[in-house]
Amino acid sequence: MPAPARPLLDTQIGGVSATPPTAESDLEPVDPSLSSSGEQPHRLPLSLINTSSQLDASLPSPSLSPITAAANLARNTGYAGLFGGDDEYDDTTDISTLDASQDKLDDSNSGSFNLQDGTLQLKHMQTRHKIGTPSNEARHGNPQLSNPTLMEIPTMIDAFDAMPMEMQTYIMYQMLRRCAKPTLHFVADVVNPTLKCDFLGVLPLELSQIVIRNLDAQSMCRAAQVSKRWRDVTNSxxxxxxxxxxxxxxxxxxxxxxxxxxxxxxxxxxxxxxxxxxxxxxxxxxxxxxxxxxxxxxxxxxxxxxxxxxxxPKRKSTSKHTTSQKRQKRKVTxxxxxxxxxxxxxxxxxxxxxxxxxxxxxxxxxxxxxxxxxxxxxxxxxxxxxxxxxxxxxxWMMQDTQPQHLAFRAHDRHVVTCLQLDTDKILTGSDDTSINVYDTKTGASRKKLEGHEGGVWALQYDGDTLVSGSTDRSVRVWDIKTGKCLQIFQGHTSTVRCLVILKPTKIGTNADGTSITMPKEDLIITGSRDSTLRVWRLPKPGDRSVFQAGPPANDHDNPYFIRALTGHHHSVRAIAAHGDTLVSGSYDSTVRVWKISTGDLVHRLQGHTQKVYSVVLDHERNRCISGSMDNLVKVWSLDTGACLFNLEGHSSLVGLLDLSHERLVSAAADSTLRIWDPENGQCKSTLSAHTGAITCFQHDGQKVISGSDRTLKMWNIRTGECVRDLLTDLSGVWQVRFNERRCVAAVQRSNYTYIEVLDFGAARDGIPEDRRSRRIVVDAKGREIEDQAVTTEAPDQEANP
Structure with missing residues (x-):
């Protein structure tokens, strides 16, 4: 006689029904030997699917069927039944110590309950709340299981603990696929944190450091906030x-x-x-x-x-009977x-x-x-x-930053034609024939280099060696520390208008892996109004001094002279060099490209219709860029000599160019600056707030600082917005340079020439606010004084009310 059909069991917890369909194979005995003995297998009543319930079918079925998995477990582990077997299980699967937050638990629709210290506490539920309503046929196997109560939960947990890991996995799968979504969310909130791995805590220190060395600064700081372990690894x-x-x-x-x-x-x-x-x-x-x-x-x-x-701290005596001799030794040691x-x-x-x-x-x-x-x-x-x-x-970019403002007189009322600085010193060249050296921090005068007979129009230094060019047609080499002139080179027949010190640079790699470096030694390259360029070897400290008189001068008498580059038909106004490549711009409207090691002319770049005032070298893209009086900026290929781009937009002479931090900036007499993409020639921004021709500027990756007739302005290079006026009420701005911390400008105030130093790192050195909120004028010794320009104007104002 066939067994009677089982009734439909509708198990509802919290108003949500979640029962899976039961396959026919699930009704087979776990152990095949049980069916042959004729005994009815002992198993739990199985719930059939309630088609009115909403099921989450997102969980996949296990790869092995329950019958095969259970049969294998019975043979391999000797498992005798659901509540039988040994109490052997893996401690790593025990999550009874996990804590669940109360707010997560309250979201469950199964009733209000807490999970604390591994004990399940249920509230608002009767002591003998029935899980389901099984039929009479289902009770004949084990009446105690047909009506499970809260008192039987410990027995169920003990039975689960006794199962092998594979069976626990299967039971958990069956339980999870019967759970409603709120319960699954709760399980995920409890389980997911335990599955996360602190890899920096697990890895050896050496491997952890390899990982964090791929992070940027912001990510490093965030990692340091994760835990003390992460903080120690990243900070140290x-x-x-x-x-x-x-x-x-x-x-x-x-x-x-x-x-x-x-x-x-x-x-x-x-x-x-x-x-x-x-x-x-x-x-x-x-x-x-x-x-x-x-x-x-x-x-x-x-x-x-x-x-x-x-x-x-004073060290305590180890004994009250310490002798005076020992105490004396301790003091003397x-x-x-x-x-x-x-x-x-x-x-x-x-x-x-x-x-x-x-x-x-x-x-x-x-x-x-x-x-x-x-x-x-x-x-x-x-x-x-x-x-x-x-x-x-x-x-620099914060409006509320107050830099320390230091100012000192320089070169009387003359124009400052050259300005250079580092963290230690400021160097200025002027048309008064002198070169001054000042202390960057205090403004005190260190040295005054005198010897030129005309205005100084070009200078550059490397270490303590300074090279200058003048309207007296000479090139001089100085020792900055002593202020002594070490060399005098003659050869140019007109004003030395531009010069560079060229250092050896790696420009490639040979087939055997060795580096190709050019030039082979430090060089001086000068350009003059006599339409020529000259290449000299930079003397090293201790080399023999050469003092040439002239012009004319015999180049064979100068062991440092290498060669002269001729070909321009007018004044050489600007030069740029890198490796073995030299680019020169001239008033003859051409740009020429030279090979320094041989002196050969590589390209004669024609296209400008007016004088060329500025050139820069883009060695990474093998290009050069020129600015001209014809209002154009041209980008040239050094491979072919062809003009790649015409950068149009300026309406007057483009006198200044600078390429740095993947941005090309041009400044013109039309009172604007333009920011270009050097890759494609696209204009990114136009900086227009000045009222006169741009006389000087410098830029880096975040800002542009430019000087015009009456102001020194700072711009955001990314947005093109004017951030602030650094200096105002000026008669003129001659030169500007800045480094990571300071901005130095040579300006004219009330017909006097001043060097103005703005220190944006003063607050980081603890300089009080009252020393940063005003302009401090110092004398040649770096002592604060009254501004002479103000005191000399005061009587005139009183006499002429």
Whole structure:
């Protein structure tokens, strides 16, 4: 007689029915041996599908059928039944310790419940709430299972724990495909966090550092906020932050790394509004503090031993019976060490090569200072340097930034024709025949280089060697430190209008892998109003001095002269060089391309109809660019000599060009600047706020600073917007240059020539606001004085009310 059909069981929890269809194979016994014995297999009542229920059919079926999987498990593990078998299971599958947030649990439609400490607590449910309403036929196997209650949940959990892992996987699959979406969301919220892997915590430190060295600075900072482990890995990788400094174009001034080591910058977190302080005298938390007295060195002077020892912690006696002789030795030992050798950190610093070596020196200089939370205290030398330079760069574009404004008189009332600077010095050349050297930080006058008999119209320096060209037709080589003229080269018969110092540069690779470097030695290349160019070898310090008189001069008498390049028919106005390529622009309306090593003319570029005033060399694309009095900017191919683009838009003389940071900027007498894409010649922005011809400008990747008749303006190079006026109420702007921190301009105020220095990094050095909110005029010694231009005008104003 066939078995009676099972009734439809409708199991509803929280008003949602979720029962899957049961295949005929699911009704077969798990173990085939049970059917042959004639005994009815012991199994749970199975629910049939309720077609009125909404099922989530997104879960796939297992690759093996339940019958095959169960049969294999029974044979392999000796599993006897749902509630039988050994209590062997993998601890890694136990998630009973997971916590679930209350707000996630409250979203369940199965009733309000909490999961705390592995105990399931149900609220608003009766003690014997029935899961379903099984039929009488379903109860004959095991009446206790036909009406499961809350009291039986521990038994069910124990049975699940006793299952092999494969069976647990199958049971979980069957349970999940019967769950409603809210329950699945809850399960996902609990399970997903446990499946995530902290790869930086698992990987060895060396592999973790390889991973983070592929991140940019912003990603590195975000990674440092994930956990203490991530913070330690990202902050302590000195090489990664050193590479970021180089990659993002930051340059460490001379002596800054030594200062950072000495003052303990690597332990500090000043943020964006603070500044790095000298914590070398902060109490050390360990007993390994170096008690050796600091000394003056090439890294700068430091505090005396007496001042330093006042802030050092006193060590406690190990015994009350310590003899006076031992105490005397303890006091004398540091003094003896000071005469024998410098402190350990200074020795380490002097021999340091690479970021990790500098970090080791920093750890010796300020060992574990007692500041901040000990759990967050870690050395991060190059990250602190990166943060410092990044903050200074950002401060340029902020409206509320107040740079320190320093001003000093220069060259009386004469025009400043040349201006160059670095973090240590400012050099100016003038039509008063002199070259002045000033201290960048204080404005104090260092040297005045005198010797030219005409105005200085071109200069460039490399290290402490300065080369200048003048209207007296000579080229002079100077020692900047001593102010002494080392060489005088003659040969040009008119004003030396432009010059460059060309350094050896890698321009390619040979078949055997060796580098191709050109030129082979440092060169000086000059252009003159006599329509010629001349190539000289740059003398090295200690080389024999040559003082030629003339013109005319005998080139054979000068061992540094190499060759003259002739061919232009008018004044050579601008030159640019890289590797073995030289480009010259002339008033004869042509641009010529030369091979420096041989002096051969490679191309004669014709197309301009007026004088050429400016040229730049785009060596990456093998192009050159020229600006002319015909209002055009032309882009030329150095391979073929053909004109690739005509950049139109200016309505007057294009006198200035500059190519940097993948942007070409042109400035014209029509009072505008234009930003171009050097790849395709497309005009990106037009900067139009000046009222007169642009006399000078410079740009980098974020800004353009330009000077005109009465103002010095700063622009956002990405948007073309004028950010702010840096200087106003001027009679003229002669020259402008800026570096990472300072902007220096040579201007005319009330018929006097001034050098104005704007320091955007002053706040990062702790300069108070009252020293940054006003213009400070200093004398030749760097001392603050009253502005002479103001005091001389005051009597005139009183006499003529």
């Amino acid at each position: 990788d000195e090489k990664a932050w050193k590479d970021l400094l180089d990659r993002d174009g930051y340059h460490l001034p001379d002596g800054e790394i030594e200062r950072a080591v000495r003052e303990g910058w690597g332990w500090q977190h000043p943020g964006t509004t603070g500044w790095e302080r000298d914590i070398s005298n902060v109490l050390c938390s360990g007993v390994e503090c170096d008690l050796s007295p600091p000394r003056s060195s090439k890294f700068g002077s430091v505090a005396t031993f007496e001042e330093d020892s006042m802030s050092r 540091p003094t003896l060490r000071s005469h024998s050798q410098p402190p350990a950190w200074m020795r380490s610093l002097e021999s340091a090569q690479g970021p990790n070596a500098y970090a080791n020196a920093a750890a010796l200089a300020v060992p574990n200072p007692s500041m901040g939370l000990s759990s967050l205290r870690s050395l991060h030398l190059y990250k602190s340097l990166y943060q410092r330079h990044h903050t200074i760069r950002k401060s």
